[in-house]
Amino acid sequence: MRRVTDVTKYAIAIALIGTAILPVSVCASSDVDLAEAKQCFRCHSIEADRTLRSPSFQSIARKYGGQDATGAQRAKLSQTIRKGTPEKGGYHWGRMAMPSPDLRPVISDAEAARLTHWILNLR
Numbered sequence: 001m002r003r004v005t006d007v008t009k010y011a012i013a014i015a016l017i018g019t020a021i022l023p024v025s026v027c028a029s030s031d032v033d034l035a036e037a038k039q040c041f042r043c044h045s046i047e048a049d050r051t052l053r054s055p056s057f058q059s060i061a062r063k064y065g066g067q068d069a070t071g072a073q074r075a076k077l078s079q080t081i082r083k084g085t086p087e088k089g090g091y092h093w094g095r096m097a098m099p100s101p102d103l104r105p106v107i108s109d110a111e112a113a114r115l116t117h118w119i120l121n122l123r
C-alpha cells in the first residue's frame with residue numbers, strides 16, 4: 001500500500017515538473033507536429049542532408065542566415081513550402097524538385113509562414 005502511495009506521489013511530481021517545463025517547449029514541439037502533419041519529414045530531416053534528395057532544415061536555415069533572413073527570403077521560402085519548387089532540379093539543392101501542393105497536404109499562408117519561421121530558427 002505504502003509503495004503505491006509513493007509511486008503516486010512520484011507520478012504527481014513528474015506531472016508537475018512536466019507542466020512547468022511545457023510552456024517553454026510547447027512552441028517548438030507543436031511546430032514539429034505541424035511539419036509532421038504536413039509530411040515534410042517524408043523528404044526533409046531536421047539535421048541530416050539527404051544527398052540528391054532534400055536539404056535538411058538546418059542547412060536551409062544556414063543558407064538564408066537563420067533569423068537574419070530578409071522579408072523577401074522569408075516570403076520566397078513560404079511560397080516554396082506552399083507551392084513546391086518550380087521544376088526538376090529546383091533552385092540549387094539537388095536533383096529533385098519539391099513537389100507541388102496537389103501531391104502534399106494543403107498548407108495555408110499562416111502555416112507556411114510558421115514553418116518558415118521555425119526552420120530559420122533551427123540554425
Ligand code: HEC
Binds near residue numbers: 063077092
Ligand atoms: C517529396 C519530397 C518533399 C516534401 C514532402 C517536402 N519537401 Fe521541401 N524540398 C524538397 C526538395 C527536393 C527541395 C529542394 C528543391 C531544390 O533543389 O530547390 C525542397 C526545398 C524546400 C525548401 C526551400 C529551400 C530553398 O533554398 O529555397 C523549403 C523551405 C522546404 N523544402 C520546406 C519544406 C516543408 C516545410 C515541407 C512540409 C510542408 C516540405 N518542404 C515538404 C522535397 C520535399
